[in-house]
Amino acid sequence: MDTSAAHDHRPTPAQQALDALAVNAEDQAALDTLAHSDVLVPVPDDALDEEGAEASSLALPVLEQPGGEPVVPVFTTEGELGRLLPFISRYRLVPLGALAAQWPDEDLALAIDGNSAHALTLTSRRVRTLLAR
Template sequence: MTQNMPEQNAEPVQQALHQLAADRNNVVALGTLAASEVLLPVPEDMPGPEAEPEPGSLQLPVYEQGDGVRLVPVFTSEDRLAQALPQIRSYRTVRLALLGQGWPTDELALSIDAGSPDTVTVQGEGVRALASLASG
């Protein structure tokens, strides 16, 4: 991996995911999640930062599942990223609320820690709502 994110930073976020797996309406866990930093995979075939159309913009890695659902995966640790997407060699660290502020469409879902027991998938409207939770 091209960046290091200490695993201890992932613990509160992973605990929040675990709580949300049991209770999707846990406001404290949602707030923790919204304020957290996550790892956004950068596929090798994706243009680098120098190819982004606008400074500060972020190109989202969109994966389409067999059922046609389109999602953007993010992860709370390098281990969970490596388990789900072993072919990915680099990522960007981004605050989850910032992703929500510019979420492009309701048809695109956010999958947090895909492949783990605590996977949480949030639909577009919910991703934008996470941004508002972190801001107050």
């Protein structure tokens, strides 16, 4: 019996944390797991690598949700990224807690795994208060 395909569909710890937060938005263990997880931040293919740009700097991709709210999409796996943004082939792997700790003050939501079964969207304030570690 080939079990490799079954392993491919197992939720990652970050996805399990997202599922737990869907049930209880204040689940501290799930928030800790999520804050310590790496996420994929899409880099548009037409983005140029600026000479002299600091390796620690990161340009956040901002999409507009229906209704006009700006949101930064991040993903827990390459598969989730490919399903929602198939035209993106590059990304940066970033610890979510570090990203949250430097979250801009502007009203900018964070969407984790977009329209997937594990999706979670947080307001700017909740990103900074719940995930910044």
